[in-house]
Amino acid sequence: MASTETVEVDGLRLAYRRAGHGPTVMFVHGGIEDSRSWTPQLDALSDEFTVIAWDEPGAGGSEDVPDGFRLSDYADCLAGMVRALVGSPTAVVGLSWGTTVILEMYRRHPAVVRSMVLADGYAGWRGSLGAEEADARLAAVRAALAEPDEGFDPTLPGLFAGEPPAPFVPLLDAMAADVRRRSMLTALTAMAQADLTEVLPTVQVATLLIWGALDARSPLSVARDFERRIPSATLAVIPDCGHVSNLEAPGPFNALVRGFLHDHG
Structure with missing residues (x-):
């Protein structure tokens, strides 16, 4: 059973869920989610690992994002949490927007990363999808945020195959109900503006790429680009699976992560 705790990082109170004992692995959720999205991973992997899933600033039990918050600030907060809770390099697992945060953290704080799993991710929308698609996605986000409360639905299209x-619909509904509009805009603006393609060739830690074969948000072409650019990266594709692979195919996802952690800590 995961416990929910808080820690102060860079003046912000950040919440996280922790379970298990053993080598530590940090989970970094996608956009418009919080640590609850990693429930099947915390449940499955806590038998032999200390699993920690953060609530990014503005999500879950964490404090709201301050004015002017940027991608670099998310990365600094995540690195600060690793230092505060682990105190040594750790394995990190991210999904979607979470992979962008991890890549920025690696760029700014490479010493805190022991190995990484990047699932259905991006080097930022601009970096992986191009400026036109990034701008179109941000425009759609702004349109959704302009809806009155009764019409507001933060769910992005194309998340599942x-x-x-x-089994996870109640969880998805609960996370959607807790989305804060200002935080959503801050995170997805950072995602739309980011181009971290130059970071990919600099990655010097073991890296596993996990992708849903039918991912419509971050298609397999993005995965192949990551595989080409990141030295020694390994790509695993989950058949008949979409963007949120950790919830759509938790069994295969967990097995891939477990095997990677056995090999690379």
């Missing part, structure tokens, strides 16, 4: 997996 089919219908959302029934």
